[in-house]
Amino acid sequence: MVKGFKVYTPGGPEVLKYEELDVGEPGEGQVKIRIKAVGLNFIDVYFRKGAYGAKMPYVPGFESAGEVIAIGPGVTDAKVGDKVGCMGAFGAYAEEQIVPARALVPIPESVDFIKAGAILLKGMTAQMLLRKTFKVGPEHTILVHAAAGGVGSLLCQWARSLGAQVIGCVSNEEKARQATEDGCHHVIIYSKEDFGKRVMAITNNSGVHVVYDSVGRDTFQGSLDCLATRGYMISYGQSSGAPDPFTMSILAPKSLFLTRPSIQYTTNRDELLEMANDLFHNVEAGVLKVRVNQTYPLSDAAKAHDDIENRRTTGSTVLIP
Ligand SMILES: NC(=O)c1ccc[n+]([C@@H]2O[C@H](COP(=O)([O-])OP(=O)(O)OC[C@H]3O[C@@H](n4cnc5c(N)ncnc54)[C@H](OP(=O)(O)O)[C@@H]3O)[C@@H](O)[C@H]2O)c1
Structure with missing residues (x-):
């Protein structure tokens, strides 16, 4: 069992329940990661409030960075010990998460877990918006x-x-x-x-x-x-x-x-990796400064939600399990 959050009913930050979770073992095509950093995103608020349909109960969170600790059958392109990021799969507000191997993004050596958790979903969104939705010049x-x-x-x-x-x-x-x-x-x-x-x-x-x-x-x-x-x-x-x-x-x-773009731009794995390469290249080149302006222990996720909803945050916010 690991610690993490579940949401049973839509509502305010108080519906985030911190409890023991059994995340299970990875199935076909899945891996288990030990999460080191969780990115907070405004979309977590929409789901928590019920503005976007989510099947209840669910474990919130769409942006995580961590280490692969188990691989399921049929997984060939990830191994135990890999440093990875994952965006777009529910379940990041926890110490461990089961994710599809095809959703993993390798994190370069030079980028630490906290920065990776801060930038993956938000940076991929910026990449999509500036390089694909409209090519800014x-x-x-x-x-x-x-x-x-x-x-x-x-x-x-x-x-x-x-x-x-x-x-x-x-x-x-x-x-x-x-x-x-x-x-x-x-x-x-x-x-x-x-x-x-x-x-x-x-x-x-x-x-x-x-x-x-x-x-x-x-x-x-x-x-x-x-x-x-x-x-x-x-x-x-x-x-x-x-x-x-x-x-x-x-x-x-x-x-x-x-x-009205959404991160559907990354449903194809080749495109996901190409966008992630562009993102991390720009981080390593110093074009993008990763602003981790707030960190909270994971257990304080409700406070973090209250802060982002009330415009008290700037840059990225990371929850640390
Ligand atoms: N389409 C996609 O694929 C995609 C992916 C990622 C994020 N997003 C969207 O991008 C937006 C930014 O996400 P983020 O996680 O980076 O959040 P964020 O921008 O850090 O936080 C939201 C900001 O929106 C502004 N805001 C204006 N009116 C607001 C209101 N009534 N309530 C709360 N905030 C208000 C505030 O800035 P000021 O104080 O300066 O007004 C606030 O700080 C969100 O709408 C999110 O859903 C979309």
């Missing part, structure tokens, strides 16, 4: 909402290194300082000024080529409004709730593109 001006958050911090650093003009949007001065350090050319504190108006002023009324919108309901319309003609609205999250229903014709006046 020096000719682009982009707007990043929640620019001091886990994904946002990486988006700003990476987009800057790709030569883009980066505008970040945050709620307060402290977050603005971090976003500036992370490469934003302009930072908008949306609690003090209208972000749409400021974007239009910065871009001489042209608007931005791309908006990376993880906030959802509160920013959706404003994001569309500050896009350039034929701009890309990349709505990849909903920290403030799902955007209100809308008619497609709102995209017509500026011929806008709208996409």
